[in-house]
Amino acid sequence: MKNEISIGLLGMGTVGSGVATILQQHQDDLRHKLGVPVTIKKVLVKDLNKERLSSLDPVVFTTDIHEILDDSSLDIIVEVMGGIEGAKSAIESALKAGKGVVTANKDVMAQYGHELLKLADEQKCDLFYEASVAGGIPIIRTLEDGLASDRITSLMGIVNGTTNFILTKMKTDHMSYEAALAEATRLGYAEADPSADVDGLDAARKMVILSSLAFSTEVHLEDVLVRGMKEIGDGDLEIAAEFGYTMKMVGSSKKDEDGIEVSVEPVLMANSHPLASVNNEFNAVYIHGDAVGETMLYGPGAGSLPTATSVVSDIIAACRNLLLEVNGKRVHSAQHERVIKPESRRYAKYFHRLLVNDEVGVLAKITATYSNHGASLQSVIQRPAEKAGQAELVLLTHRISRQQHLDVINELAGTASVISHYRIEGEETA
Amino acid sequence: MKNEISIGLLGMGTVGSGVATILQQHQDDLRHKLGVPVTIKKVLVKDLNKERLSSLDPVVFTTDIHEILDDSSLDIIVEVMGGIEGAKSAIESALKAGKGVVTANKDVMAQYGHELLKLADEQKCDLFYEASVAGGIPIIRTLEDGLASDRITSLMGIVNGTTNFILTKMKTDHMSYEAALAEATRLGYAEADPSADVDGLDAARKMVILSSLAFSTEVHLEDVLVRGMKEIGDGDLEIAAEFGYTMKMVGSSKKDEDGIEVSVEPVLMANSHPLASVNNEFNAVYIHGDAVGETMLYGPGAGSLPTATSVVSDIIAACRNLLLEVNGKRVHSAQHERVIKPESRRYAKYFHRLLVNDEVGVLAKITATYSNHGASLQSVIQRPAEKAGQAELVLLTHRISRQQHLDVINELAGTASVISHYRIEGEETA
The missing domain is CATH 3.30.360.10 (Dihydrodipicolinate Reductase; domain 2)
Incomplete structure (x- = not known):
């Protein structure tokens, strides 16, 4: 069993500094939890001369990413540098070198998540990304x-x-x-x-x-x-x-x-x-x-320390897996085929706000548009508009398809001006 | 590596039935996640003749707990029978036999948690108890x-x-x-x-x-x-x-x-x-x-399926650990000594509601009681009382110690009748 875990940190911005702070302040807790110390050995920065609050030894800083990615003594790479292509290729290199990876990068995970998780599975490496969504929320x-x-x-x-x-x-x-x-x-x-x-x-x-x-x-x-x-x-x-x-x-x-x-x-x-x-x-x-x-x-959802908390929780999980030699054992392959629903099968209640000329028969015309598309209304409220001779209508539909909603909005354009329209949520359990 | 995980279920009440239902309905998902099937092999019930909605094979049911605890083919024991001493001793037996344990029993965990977790550590077995607190919340x-x-x-x-x-x-x-x-x-x-x-x-x-x-x-x-x-x-x-x-x-x-x-x-x-x-x-x-x-x-916080969800999540974690042969690797020993704060160092704001005789000088007497104990007031509101000649006072303190709060309440008893008193929470971050 290893007697120390060595971390390479890519990026020393808001989140990176938070990660360094937490790892330093919680050494005792980490040692209690894991049995071994967790140490930041190398940190990628943009400018070596920038003053930093961190108490890390200055020798750990480098501006050369390869000095980190090619360092075989590092166990875990923490990617908090941001950006897309550069970060993606850094994660790939780290996984290919058999290192565990922790990232806070939602852009990369949204665009390349499936590919990178597949690579992690193949390489039997961990790829954790808790901090990529909703910073401090697990x-x-x-x-x-x-x-x-x-x-x-x-x-x-x-x-x-x-x-x-x-x-x-x-x-x-x-x-x-x-x-x-x-x-x-x-x-x-x-x-x-x-x-x-x-x-x-x-x-x-x-x-x-x-x-x-x-x-x-x-x-x-x-x-x-x-x-x-x-x-x-x-x-x-x-x-x-x-x-x-x-x-x-x-x-x-x-x-x-x-x-x-x-x-x-x-x-x-x-x-x-x-x-x-x-x-x-x-x-x-x-x-x-x-x-x-x-x-x-x-x-x-964000902030240096909350996001860093999630990163460090991922680091702890990755450390534990490394120590137990069970890294890369998650199943990440998708269980189900990707089937996206058409607009005609997405149901919701809608809120429509319209401006109409206050003329005889206008309400009948408007409501007819809804029934033409089979969209039933829960309520219709007429309100005074700012301009004389006009009226504002607020219409709440029953559950209709998004297609119906769009068709209605489209057809209404001839009779009324659509000020705004929204989906309604939270009234019934999904 | 095992090619199946066998479960012994102690109890087939509200939660137990939920666990059986989820395990049966989600076999495909479990197999995708774990790679092997998870099967309930034995179930402890009180009455063999009771009709059950579960589609479990009737042969799995038994009224003899030893038939389950002594069965060396079972990997994980799920304790959802309730009670304290019986459940505790069942968990002990299971751990001593080297089985993983999942329990939903808050009474046992509150009373014997430290002891049982220590035993689990010694036996290198998992003891999970997510469902013991706040049913469906992880x-x-x-x-x-x-x-x-x-x-x-x-x-x-x-x-x-x-x-x-x-x-x-x-x-x-x-x-x-x-x-x-x-x-x-x-x-x-x-x-x-x-x-x-x-x-x-x-x-x-x-x-x-x-x-x-x-x-x-x-x-x-x-x-x-x-x-x-x-x-x-x-x-x-x-x-x-x-x-x-x-x-x-x-x-x-x-x-x-x-x-x-x-x-x-x-x-x-x-x-x-x-x-x-x-x-x-x-x-x-x-x-x-x-x-x-x-x-x-x-x-x-409760309910058959929400609580069962937590139990089954624990079962999945225990299965994964068994399959990876890393069960019982958590550190459960307390890191810090148990130091309980005295009343004199527990600070909070308090709300006091008093009934007083509406006489000259009563408010001065009341407020003097607070200052006698160094308890400063944030606001004092006099309200009409139901009975003529009386007044109701609502006093909100600044942060004071619980000891001060108790001393004030005690001394007030001579001048006023204390209708109620509460701690105030949530006004500032802790």
Whole structure:
């Protein structure tokens, strides 16, 4: 049995520094848990001269990735450098050299996860990626182990802290989208270019990772239906609130005998649903399983130490496997074929907000459009519009297919102007 | 490597039937995950003639526990029979015979957990007990693995579904305690004798298990300060609501350099805290870690299939370890000495509700009592009392020690009648 585990750390940014801090501060706990010390032997940095708070010996730093990947004394490579192609090739090299890998890289795992996990299986190496989704929340582990015995039927997640922070500020502090985004940027929750967050791409990548695992099938990024936050109309949050809903950017993934459907979009979440009260930069993943019913995991979605906690938990698991010589024993191959549901079989309730000319017969015309497409309505509310001679209509449908919803929206365009439309979630169990 | 895993099931009640159902329905998934079938070979029942919904071959049933414990062909014993001494001795026998054990028995684990885990370590056997706390929530696993790299500073749990259901009904449907308890009994959430639930003993046992694990120390049942639901005064929920609090039965466990404190009692939880919105029979465990910050796990706390899900997840973990021949490799020994904090070092904010004679100088006398004990007040509100000539006072303290709180309550008895008093939680991060 080894008497020490040596780590090569690729990247010393926010997460990397957190990993170094936790590994140093918790040496006693680690030694108690594993019986041997865990030591960072080499660290890839961009600039050797940058001052660092870490108490690591300066000799461990290098700017040459090969000095780490080619070092046969390293047992585990921790990839927290970010980016896609460079990180992917580093992970590949490490696995091919027989090392365990821990990564926090959702971009790589969303795009190359299946390929890399297959390689890990072939190489009999561990590839752990808990930190790639919902930083401090042990969701990957829960899907792999905690709910291993259940059949998951749906999974909904608030998996992007930036957009959740913005929506919370818009709702509770009545900020505009722009002001809330500026606040998120000021606090460091949003990046200089926030488009990956607000357009839903970041969440979509996380949903690819979670859906693949939850349903044991391949899911590709292009399978995810994505609508960004910019689709949210003025006043929609307030009207949603009047109807008992909270607007949330929700990644949703469902499975039944027809296949799976994965989406990321602003939805109206019933206030009684636990996801509706997940606020600020927090993340949460709500799972529905055949046997367990409803479960939810809640916690920080990002940040140096929370994310580093997940990375270090993965490092501990990888160390334990190495010490027991049972690394690379997970089965990662997909159990089920990838079957994506057509729009005509994705059912939900919808919320439509329309602006119409306040004329005789307009309501009849509008409701006829719904019945033409077999879409039945749960309620129709007429509200005064800002401009005289116009009226605002809010229509809530019963469960209809997404195809029906799209057809209705399309046909309505002749009679009304569609201000906004959302899926409704959280009213009934999946 | 084994080509099959054989299970002996002790008990075929609510949870046992769920375990049998899941194992049968998920054979394909299990075979995909483990590579070998998992089969229930023997089942201990009380009555062979009772009709069962299970599709198990009738020959597997026996009323003789020794037929199971002495069967060397069984790999894993699943204890879901309940009770304390009988179950403990069955677990002991199984471990001594070198079998893996999965139990859902919180009573045994709270009382004999340290002893049994030590035996498991010595015997190099697995002893898993995920289902013993918060049925469908993978909390044990999260503490052992997901947050393995963190130092947990506090843990608060709604870990008893019966009392949470009663409190929810009292709050949202304005039911009396008696009516809510009757409803819980009718729905099967409360047992015929609900005292273990409403008096807090059930939650206290779960807190023993969680605290031992979270803090890697021994915690005994007598270390837990327990106050039952019966201490809740008439109208307290409503007054709490006026002040922005929700009454919850909370198991709380905190650690700092002075030691640990563990309690189960009705507390006033700030409405903004995620635990305040955990309703009905649901359970939730909120964890604060040095690095991760706040996390919460939410889900069903009981029920046949949710609890069975946890049992089967444990069975899968035990099977995997057996197949890899790495069973019994966990370190279960406590890392830290058991140091329980004295009352004088347990700090919290308190809520005191008093009835006083509405006389000149009474408020001065009351507030003097607080300052005599160095207890500073955050607010004092006088309210009309039902009876003329009397007044009701609600006093919220700043953070004071439990000793100060007790001393004040004690001294107040001369001047006022203390209607109720509660700890306040959830206003600041632990």
